[in-house]
Amino acid sequence: MADIIQLLPDSVANQIAAGEVIQRPASVVKELVENAIDAGATQIKVNIKDAGRTLIQIIDNGSGMSDTDARMAFERHSTSKIKSANDIFAIRTMGFRGEALASIAAIADVELRTKEHDHDLGTFIHISGSNIITQEPVSCDNGTNFQIKNLFFNVPARRKFLKSNPAELKHIINEIQRIALANPEISLSLHHNGSAIYELASSNKRVRIVSIFGKNINQSLIPIDTETTLVKISGFIGQPKFARKTFGEQFFFVNKRYMKHPFFHRAIMQAYEKILPPDAIPSYFISFDLDPADIDVNIHPTKTEIKFENESAIWQILQASVREALGKFNIVPSIDFDQAGSVEIPMARHNFDEVAMPEIKVNPNYNPFETQTPAKSYSGAGSSFSSRPAERPNSTNWQSLYKGLEPDFSAKPEDQEEEPVQFRIDEQQTTKSSVQFKNKYILTPVKSGLMVIDQKRAHERILYERLMQVLENNEVASQQQLFPETFELNASDATLLTSILPDLRALGFDIRDFGKNSFIVNGTPGVLNTSSPIEIIESLLEAYKNSPVSLQEKARETVAISLAQASAIPYGHALKPGEISELIDNLFACQTPNFSPKGKKVLSIMPLEDFEKLLK
Ligand code: ADP
Ligand code: MG
Numbered sequence: 001m002a003d004i005i006q007l008l009p010d011s012v013a014n015q016i017a018a019g020e021v022i023q024r025p026a027s028v029v030k031e032l033v034e035n036a037i038d039a040g041a042t043q044i045k046v047n048i049k050d051a052g053r054t055l056i057q058i059i060d061n062g063s064g065m066s067d068t069d070a071r072m073a074f075e076r077h078s079t080s081k082i083k084s085a086n087d088i089f090a091i092r093t094m095g096f097r098g099e100a101l102a103s104i105a106a107i108a109d110v111e112l113r114t115k116e117h118d119h120d121l122g123t124f125i126h127i128s129g130s131n132i133i134t135q136e137p138v139s140c141d142n143g144t145n146f147q148i149k150n151l152f153f154n155v156p157a158r159r160k161f162l163k164s165n166p167a168e169l170k171h172i173i174n175e176i177q178r179i180a181l182a183n184p185e186i187s188l189s190l191h192h193n194g195s196a197i198y199e200l201a202s203s204n205k206r207v208r209i210v211s212i213f214g215k216n217i218n219q220s221l222i223p224i225d226t227e228t229t230l231v232k233i234s235g236f237i238g239q240p241k242f243a244r245k246t247f248g249e250q251f252f253f254v255n256k257r258y259m260k261h262p263f264f265h266r267a268i269m270q271a272y273e274k275i276l277p278p279d280a281i282p283s284y285f286i287s288f289d290l291d292p293a294d295i296d297v298n299i300h301p302t303k304t305e306i307k308f309e310n311e312s313a314i315w316q317i318l319q320a321s322v323r324e325a326l327g328k329f330n331i332v333p334s335i336d337f338d339q340a341g342s343v344e345i346p347m348a349r350h351n352f353d354e355v356a357m358p359e360i361k362v363n364p365n366y367n368p369f370e371t372q373t374p375a376k377s378y379s380g381a382g383s384s385f386s387s388r389p390a391e392r393p394n395s396t397n398w399q400s401l402y403k404g405l406e407p408d409f410s411a412k413p414e415d416q417e418e419e420p421v422q423f424r425i426d427e428q429q430t431t432k433s434s435v436q437f438k439n440k441y442i443l444t445p446v447k448s449g450l451m452v453i454d455q456k457r458a459h460e461r462i463l464y465e466r467l468m469q470v471l472e473n474n475e476v477a478s479q480q481q482l483f484p485e486t487f488e489l490n491a492s493d494a495t496l497l498t499s500i501l502p503d504l505r506a507l508g509f510d511i512r513d514f515g516k517n518s519f520i521v522n523g524t525p526g527v528l529n530t531s532s533p534i535e536i537i538e539s540l541l542e543a544y545k546n547s548p549v550s551l552q553e554k555a556r557e558t559v560a561i562s563l564a565q566a567s568a569i570p571y572g573h574a575l576k577p578g579e580i581s582e583l584i585d586n587l588f589a590c591q592t593p594n595f596s597p598k599g600k601k602v603l604s605i606m607p608l609e610d611f612e613k614l615l616k
Helices: 012-021 025-038 067-072 085-090 100-106 157-160 167-182 205-213 215-220 262-271 309-328 395-403 427-433 455-473 490-508 533-545 554-565 577-588 608-614
Strands: 043-049 057-062 109-115 122-128 130-139 143-149 186-194 193-201 221-227 232-238 249-255 256-257 284-289 435-437 442-447 447-454 478-488 508-514 518-525 603-607
Touching: 012 100, 025 043, 025 057, 025 067, 025 100, 025 143, 025 167, 025 518, 043 167, 043 262, 043 442, 067 122, 067 130, 067 427, 100 109, 130 221, 143 249, 157 508, 167 193, 167 205, 167 490, 186 447, 205 215, 205 232, 215 221, 249 262, 256 309, 262 309, 284 309, 395 554, 442 455, 442 577, 447 455, 447 518, 447 608, 455 478, 455 577, 478 508, 490 518, 490 533, 490 554, 518 533, 603 608
Parallel strands: 043 186, 249 284
Antiparallel strands: 043 057, 057 143, 109 122, 109 143, 122 130, 186 193, 221 232, 232 284, 249 256, 435 442, 442 447, 447 603, 478 518, 508 518
């Protein structure tokens, strides 16, 4: 047989490698801005057109490159940052693999102008799909100016995979935010289609945070500063009372590199335990500085997870510093869940689907067929605030009796074969003898047994169908606010909100963009009857962000689902008897009462025989 193995041409190899490093326009922005930082730039300008599809331009005043280096920079594995494998244990630069420029040049049209500071002339290189088109001397400013045009022109599959412009722009903004927060001394601007998103002057950390997240955050920031032989932890944490319900202001950096670290996130959440309003996530901007040898350097350039040598020790130090900072600033618990006996404790619900798996606890002394005031205590499965042992019914033994009988609330409609069950509800009986249980379920006797309804999912279904009706019939009804409220979002939430504003308007929200990431709410959907529109908008954005991307393409529906989720009565909310029967009536007036808009079961029946078996 003839030999069949051949080496791939560089252009093909680079294109394949590019797939790993450059997933979207934001990856180009990240790589090029990091290169500018590595080149010692103190000023970096980023200009974007059409969310990076048409143009990504990065201008820096860093070292610039010689004409040979400029040409070399586009070769694969060409880097000035390491010389031997050992160097990677001491690496402090952002890049060192020498892959980014080769990758970008393989899948776009790249124009580079660069000049070293002590030279009169610079170099111009035009390279497209790994082919050098031109290289010639040029007169230009000190530093480096990259223009990336027609990204993915030769990789249609990648191009197709790109999301809408607002979504891609949001990724770019997120990258810039991270870099800007990690490097406050560098002056940095971001323009999109000619208008400024950020114009950040060189400053300190606090000012940088404020210029990104708005002046309101300033009063919330508590400095943290701890130096040990292992690590230096510094930055700011937010006061609990300013904590929002949405993610977006949580940042970890290690040696000036942004990282995600769910384990360290938990250290912070624990330090804030009991002093946060329900569902809220505190802001934090925390930098770890440590010997590069103590972190895993074998990290891929696009990866944001970082492995530490002494992870659990750092965890302890982190938690202690956060606790200390909160203590120093006299942040006494504003809501003490252990003492405030009458406080209803809703479940953490920023990720609805994961948390909503109910754990049915049965109180043996509780007779659901007797009309009585709803149970006050609430012990939510998965809630971080659920430890109120004194109030919990002594139900441990009883629970075991129910093993295997719990209705499977987590089942999705596609998981099950059977037709949605039709219920015959004895109306008279229902209205009289439905009760709320654990401030979370409604128990209703039906012919065949006892129906359990999840109150939040039921309400989500009701609101969702009403909102869809508003959309379908084009019958926008907006309830004007007596006192219009203004609010400010961070840049990425602001872009997200702007992109769904038309849908929100169609649903009855009257929100106007005030510029500079601030908005004013003049009216809310009539069907919602809400008094805290800003909270709803924040929860809505969070729900929207957590929706699967496939859904996000059906923007209107997703907005309606997210809005229904955000405004449904939460778990832990006590319902009056009148409200219970209204909820049941409205639920069964729905087209699809059995499932929440996200496909979770709303209700299930415990058959009568099971009760009989129980008492055998
Ligand atoms: P890496 O950053 O991993 O070294 P890159 O492909 O991103 O690899 O860049 C290759 C080389 O090009 C860098 O090592 C650096 O020497 C040079 N370079 C890239 N961008 C700039 C810039 N903005 N200013 C000066 N030199 C640069
Ligand atoms: Mg690089």
